[in-house]
Amino acid sequence: MSTATKRLLMILPMLMAFGLGLFLYQGIGQDPNKMESSLIGKPLPEFSSETLMSATTIVTRKDMLGQPALVNVWATWCPTCRAEHEFLLSIAAQENVRIFGVNYHDQRAAAQQWLTDLGNPYVFSVFDPQGDLGIDLGVVGAPETYLIDANGIVIDKVTGELNERTWVELRTQYLSLLKDVK
Amino acid sequence: MMVRIFLTFVFFCMASVIPLVTQADITSYEFEEPEMAQRFVGLTTVLRCPKCQNQNLADSDSIIAKDLRTQIQTLINSGNTDQQITEFMVQRYGDFILYDPPFNKSTMVLWLTPIGMILIGLFALWFFGRKAQPQSAMLTPDEQQQLNQLLADNKLQDRD
Numbered sequence: 001m002s003t004a005t006k007r008l009l010m011i012l013p014m015l016m017a018f019g020l021g022l023f024l025y026q027g028i029g030q031d032p033n034k035m036e037s038s039l040i041g042k043p044l045p046e047f048s049s050e051t052l053m054s055a056t057t058i059v060t061r062k063d064m065l066g067q068p069a070l071v072n073v074w075a076t077w078c079p080t081c082r083a084e085h086e087f088l089l090s091i092a093a094q095e096n097v098r099i100f101g102v103n104y105h106d107q108r109a110a111a112q113q114w115l116t117d118l119g120n121p122y123v124f125s126v127f128d129p130q131g132d133l134g135i136d137l138g139v140v141g142a143p144e145t146y147l148i149d150a151n152g153i154v155i156d157k158v159t160g161e162l163n164e165r166t167w168v169e170l171r172t173q174y175l176s177l178l179k180d181v182k
Numbered sequence: 183m184m185v186r187i188f189l190t191f192v193f194f195c196m197a198s199v200i201p202l203v204t205q206a207d208i209t210s211y212e213f214e215e216p217e218m219a220q221r222f223v224g225l226t227t228v229l230r231c232p233k234c235q236n237q238n239l240a241d242s243d244s245i246i247a248k249d250l251r252t253q254i255q256t257l258i259n260s261g262n263t264d265q266q267i268t269e270f271m272v273q274r275y276g277d278f279i280l281y282d283p284p285f286n287k288s289t290m291v292l293w294l295t296p297i298g299m300i301l302i303g304l305f306a307l308w309f310f311g312r313k314a315q316p317q318s319a320m321l322t323p324d325e326q327q328q329l330n331q332l333l334a335d336n337k338l339q340d341r342d
Contacts, residue, residue, distance in 0.1 A: 016302075038276035105245055131249045138274040140232045140246055 045136035052125035068177035069098035071146040078142040092121035101125030
């Protein structure tokens with residue numbers, strides 16, 4: 001074996017270790033909680049549930065269609081939901097964004113009180129005390145916000161707080177969806 | 183020395199028991215047949231909790247894990263097969279929920295790296311093993327004759 005090949009062979013393990021290092025390095029800083037929703041590109045699941053405000057009013061998937069909208073999963077026990085509530089109110093009022101709520105694993109009275117006290121950004125909230133719709137949506141924990149188009153296809157999802165920063169990306173898509181409808 | 187070995191042994195025995203003790207309460211789920219309860223334990227062990235990512239569904243006490251356990255119980259009792267239940271979960275939560283991920287584009291590196299490493303190792307063994315051997319183990323006719331001569335001389339010397 002010539003010295004050149006010998007030297008090359010000695011460098012090889014170092015190169016391999018370096019490659020592995022690079023591969024692992026790009027994983028650092030990635031949020032393991034950030035998972036691609038398997039619902040993206042698919043229609044919002046069918047449901048038929050009471051609204052939060054009235055046990056006798058039944059809403060279905062159809063009631064959310066017609067315009068692009070946000071579907072926001074929330075609960076009174078969820079501190080992050082409280083943190084984003086102000087922001088939801090502001091985009092509902094100022095940008096006229098249609099937001100539907102999914103009241104997830106909650107008490108009806110407490111949730112109604114919360115909306116009375118803090119304001120109600122939702123067209124309506126689906127009452128989902130057992131988390132059935134939550135499972136069909138693939139909800140991991142509140143809050144989660146889905147962007148749907150006028151036909152009820154899920155376009156994107158934000159896991160965690162919706163705020164100025166996380167809204168930016170959704171907003172671009174939302175506005176282009178609005179343009180398509182018109 | 184013996185005591186130390188014994189203590190190490192005891193430690194490993196205990197370490198293997200602890201995971202059983204810390205499981206969430208999954209015995210309270212009722213099934214029509216005992217075989218179904220077995221399947222429930224099996225499924226909640228191989229499905230991962232989407233919220234608390236290093237626990238399986240049997241282990242976790244998060245809201246979503248409880249919901250999914252109830253969901254699995256309902257699905258089993260209504261006659262779904264294990265495969266149907268797994269598909270139900272993957273549809274909603276993606277491959278992420280499987281502790282045994284399927285082979286596809288995004289898991290290719292995961293599955294192929296160990297095989298690649300073994301191949302590289304085998305190649306290295308072959309490559310360096312080959313060089314370690316003497317250039318040639320065969321003797322030329324001249325060398326063979328020389329060897330025979332030496333052996334014969336040696337025998338003669340021994341006899342003396």
